Amino acid sequence: MARLTIDGQEIEVPDGTRLFDACTQVRGEPLPHFCYHPDLSIAGVCRLCQVEIEGLPKLTIACNTTVKDGMVVRTRSPRVQEAAQRILEMHLINHPVDCPICDQAGECALQDQYMNYGLYSAEVEKADKVHKSKAKVIGPHVILDQERCVLCSRCVRFCAEITGTGELGIFQRGDRAEIDVAPGGELANNYSLNTVDICPVGALTSRDFRFQKRVWLLRSTPSICPGCATGCNVRLDHEAGRVYRLKPRRNDEVNGPWMCDLGRYIYKCVHDEKRLASPLVRQEGELRPATWREAAAHLGGLLAPGRLSLALACAHQTLEELVLFRRLAGLLAGSDRVAGTVAGVDLRQGDALLLDADRAPNRRALEWLGLPEARPDELAARLGAGGPALVYGQDPAAADAALAEALGASGGLVYLGTHLNATARLAAVVLPLSTWAEKDGLFVNRQGRIQPFQRAVARPQDAREDWRVLADLLAAARAGEQPSGLAALRRQVAAELGLPGEIDLNDLPAAGLVPDLAAGTPAGGES
Amino acid sequence: MSRTACRILSARFGRKDGHLLRVYESEGGYRALRRALAEMSPDQVREAVKDSGLRGRGGAGFPTGVKWGFVPQGGGPVYFFVNADESEPGTFKDRYLLDYDPHLMIEGAVISSYAVRSGLCFVYIRGEFGWLVDRVQRAVDEAYAAGYLGPNILGSGYALEMIVHKGAGAYICGEETGLINSVEGTKGQPSIKPPFPAVSGFLGKPTIVNNVETVASVPYIINEGAAAYRAFGTEKSAGTKLWSVSGPVQRPGVYEIPLGLPFREFFHEDLGGMRDGEELKAVIVGGSSVPVLTAAEAMAVNLDYESLAQAGTMLGSGGMIIIPGSADMVELIQVLMHFYWDESCGQCTPCREGTGWLHRIVKRLRKGQGVPEDLALLEKVTQGMAGLTICPLADAAVMPMQSFLQKFRPEFEALIHETAAPRPRSRWSRGERES
Numbered sequence: 001m002a003r004l005t006i007d008g009q010e011i012e013v014p015d016g017t018r019l020f021d022a023c024t025q026v027r028g029e030p031l032p033h034f035c036y037h038p039d040l041s042i043a044g045v046c047r048l049c050q051v052e053i054e055g056l057p058k059l060t061i062a063c064n065t066t067v068k069d070g071m072v073v074r075t076r077s078p079r080v081q082e083a084a085q086r087i088l089e090m091h092l093i094n095h096p097v098d099c100p101i102c103d104q105a106g107e108c109a110l111q112d113q114y115m116n117y118g119l120y121s122a123e124v125e126k127a128d129k130v131h132k133s134k135a136k137v138i139g140p141h142v143i144l145d146q147e148r149c150v151l152c153s154r155c156v157r158f159c160a161e162i163t164g165t166g167e168l169g170i171f172q173r174g175d176r177a178e179i180d181v182a183p184g185g186e187l188a189n190n191y192s193l194n195t196v197d198i199c200p201v202g203a204l205t206s207r208d209f210r211f212q213k214r215v216w217l218l219r220s221t222p223s224i225c226p227g228c229a230t231g232c233n234v235r236l237d238h239e240a241g242r243v244y245r246l247k248p249r250r251n252d253e254v255n256g257p258w259m260c261d262l263g264r265y266i267y268k269c270v271h272d273e274k275r276l277a278s279p280l281v282r283q284e285g286e287l288r289p290a291t292w293r294e295a296a297a298h299l300g301g302l303l304a305p306g307r308l309s310l311a312l313a314c315a316h317q318t319l320e321e322l323v324l325f326r327r328l329a330g331l332l333a334g335s336d337r338v339a340g341t342v343a344g345v346d347l348r349q350g351d352a353l354l355l356d357a358d359r360a361p362n363r364r365a366l367e368w369l370g371l372p373e374a375r376p377d378e379l380a381a382r383l384g385a386g387g388p389a390l391v392y393g394q395d396p397a398a399a400d401a402a403l404a405e406a407l408g409a410s411g412g413l414v415y416l417g418t419h420l421n422a423t424a425r426l427a428a429v430v431l432p433l434s435t436w437a438e439k440d441g442l443f444v445n446r447q448g449r450i451q452p453f454q455r456a457v458a459r460p461q462d463a464r465e466d467w468r469v470l471a472d473l474l475a476a477a478r479a480g481e482q483p484s485g486l487a488a489l490r491r492q493v494a495a496e497l498g499l500p501g502e503i504d505l506n507d508l509p510a511a512g513l514v515p516d517l518a519a520g521t522p523a524g525g526e527s
Numbered sequence: 528m529s530r531t532a533c534r535i536l537s538a539r540f541g542r543k544d545g546h547l548l549r550v551y552e553s554e555g556g557y558r559a560l561r562r563a564l565a566e567m568s569p570d571q572v573r574e575a576v577k578d579s580g581l582r583g584r585g586g587a588g589f590p591t592g593v594k595w596g597f598v599p600q601g602g603g604p605v606y607f608f609v610n611a612d613e614s615e616p617g618t619f620k621d622r623y624l625l626d627y628d629p630h631l632m633i634e635g636a637v638i639s640s641y642a643v644r645s646g647l648c649f650v651y652i653r654g655e656f657g658w659l660v661d662r663v664q665r666a667v668d669e670a671y672a673a674g675y676l677g678p679n680i681l682g683s684g685y686a687l688e689m690i691v692h693k694g695a696g697a698y699i700c701g702e703e704t705g706l707i708n709s710v711e712g713t714k715g716q717p718s719i720k721p722p723f724p725a726v727s728g729f730l731g732k733p734t735i736v737n738n739v740e741t742v743a744s745v746p747y748i749i750n751e752g753a754a755a756y757r758a759f760g761t762e763k764s765a766g767t768k769l770w771s772v773s774g775p776v777q778r779p780g781v782y783e784i785p786l787g788l789p790f791r792e793f794f795h796e797d798l799g800g801m802r803d804g805e806e807l808k809a810v811i812v813g814g815s816s817v818p819v820l821t822a823a824e825a826m827a828v829n830l831d832y833e834s835l836a837q838a839g840t841m842l843g844s845g846g847m848i849i850i851p852g853s854a855d856m857v858e859l860i861q862v863l864m865h866f867y868w869d870e871s872c873g874q875c876t877p878c879r880e881g882t883g884w885l886h887r888i889v890k891r892l893r894k895g896q897g898v899p900e901d902l903a904l905l906e907k908v909t910q911g912m913a914g915l916t917i918c919p920l921a922d923a924a925v926m927p928m929q930s931f932l933q934k935f936r937p938e939f940e941a942l943i944h945e946t947a948a949p950r951p952r953s954r955w956s957r958g959e960r961e962s
Contacts, residue, residue, distance in 0.1 A: 151879065
């Protein structure tokens, strides 16, 4: 441990701690900075985090300094503040100061630092500024404004050190220096939008989010990306019922501060034109909008105990929903006619960084609950036995032509889902449910980590929350009393999984929780 | 010490055949290498150089033996670089030395490499010195053929390869970490320190970078001993120094003089005073990056590290620019500010933006578009640069700017029309900002 004094306050930190981080601890806020990023190498180029260290004649940057026992550091002395102001001014002299049309405005480090450490009057007129290229498309997702760039090199280091793809570089020198891709190259790796996140200014912006919404109007809700089995921690930024973007939320146990580009676009499904806004009932061969009461009337004949030829779920539903589905399926179909998901349906190419080959967020929950995978031909064979079928989520009809045919030929298909997809089009009754952005739930990622996510936006019109629909179906099938709320349901889930008593699924730690399941798979108690 | 005896570095200057191995050998060349390899351990060589008081001649003046001592004793690879990226305006002494006496550099480099236990030595030559690359390469080839380089030098078992590397034309590659990055094939810009190259340099291994003149001083120290070297110069500024002198003096050129010589004596006796009826107005003593001296100040200094520091300037590279009375100081500073703006690598914000800003303000002044606030602004901009960057390039721009402004202020003021209306200022100034 090293004992040092920062701004008159004594502090003890482990040996090897970066002075920058020790200063953050004492100050309660970081030193002004652009180039420092805890997950990237030290560049030391923005020169903003200068501090005064007793015994050293010159100011020193804290990001490239390791604490030493007995160090006496000042971060708020007039000399430090004067230097910060001068250096900040250097960052701004050639900046276009086009905040009114810049997407970064409101979450811009340059704006923040100016308000905290700058507040001088401008000395450079527009005509005297160095001009560079603007609105340069450098990849499928990212657009570059070289004039706004402060050349902190975070994006260059990200592509060199995190993805190892090295698309970005700094070309030219002096005040002609600019970030760019090599001629003929493009920033097309699957993590390119992270460069937008770590860009402290409006130089790199997202082509998807650009000009869509001023950031100060957005509200953020913590969530989990449903795009693959990794379960990156994210936040949904939304306003007036609309999700505008996903941003990664740091969880060092899962995704660090990053997420992949595929995940960024997943919110598009929430506002898709194929979203189901009301129940549909097949009448005279055609699916027609209906009320929940009308739909319930049609369900009566189909969902009688023991009648189903097949009850099929998927790995995209929450842990709580799958527990209820298992109860319902056991009651209506009998255990040999229940399947967790269609084998192979979510498998694609993954990578070594974050993206998993398994594009479903909750396969581990299926495993925990003993809901098995089944091949399309196996599923088609079970459907051939006759009787109605229940499909919960995803689009199995799109996965396999023979399975689609069998679903169409079943004695009445009930589809619970969010979109009017191929499976829904084959159904006798369709019940509209919620996407992950519209409900609370738990996913179990590939590590076996239970991670909660929260409802961010409202459901469309007559769509309902999944667990309530499942609970109502259970009640209709006279399965006894169902949980009164999600909290009660989670207590039941914990009990059914045989989780240790001290684990409260309604109050999980910030990093999620990997339960110690000695048996490998939790005991599955039937309801 | 008689002035004529002062030929440690310049013995073959101006001679047509000085660069040839047979000439160098016939005048005692490679005797020091023979002696170092046969009679001295690497540590003894290092101690001798330390005792000689030799300081880095590239500009920073750091004691050479002390620098060598920073190399960790671990047995892993160590690299040695000779810095011949001589680009400081006003400096041409290394060019001269390599042109007339490349074997002196090679012998010094082999001994220095031996002292730090390096098996690979790069000679990094400024790309604009195209002909010099060929000349040095031929000398290196001769040295290989004669057994002064290669796998078993003079039968001692010591092995050293020497690679002549041509730079691509960047001033900043004369900064030692910029130079190392350039050889590694990345963008020529300085690395953040720590770690220092002596600990982690080329390919992450201990690396020593020494100036041409520094290594060329080593053979004399080995031959004659540290005490003989110390007999030249002053207590803290030992030995001799090359000065490259330009400007309207009677005899411009490259001179070797013992450190501590009064400028007045050097100016009158060696340089022969001014020519063309000019008066001495100012002197840049150590390359364009050091603060300028007025004629009066120059006449009072001795040419050694301490006296020059006391006079508020630096010995630097020894690139002496004599400025005559007819010179326009603002024009001169515009040339220099253009140079630093052009050569800033652009890595550190204060230097990248500050060098361009200074250049634009000076240009504006010379166009007659200056306003009274501009002089204070120049001062303020330099305060946002000095001492705040990774390498000293920002300081190198600041020192001439500040000293020109301070010592020749009337010439700047004459360009400003007092009646000119101030440029409109942002209404968003601090006092008027709505809270």
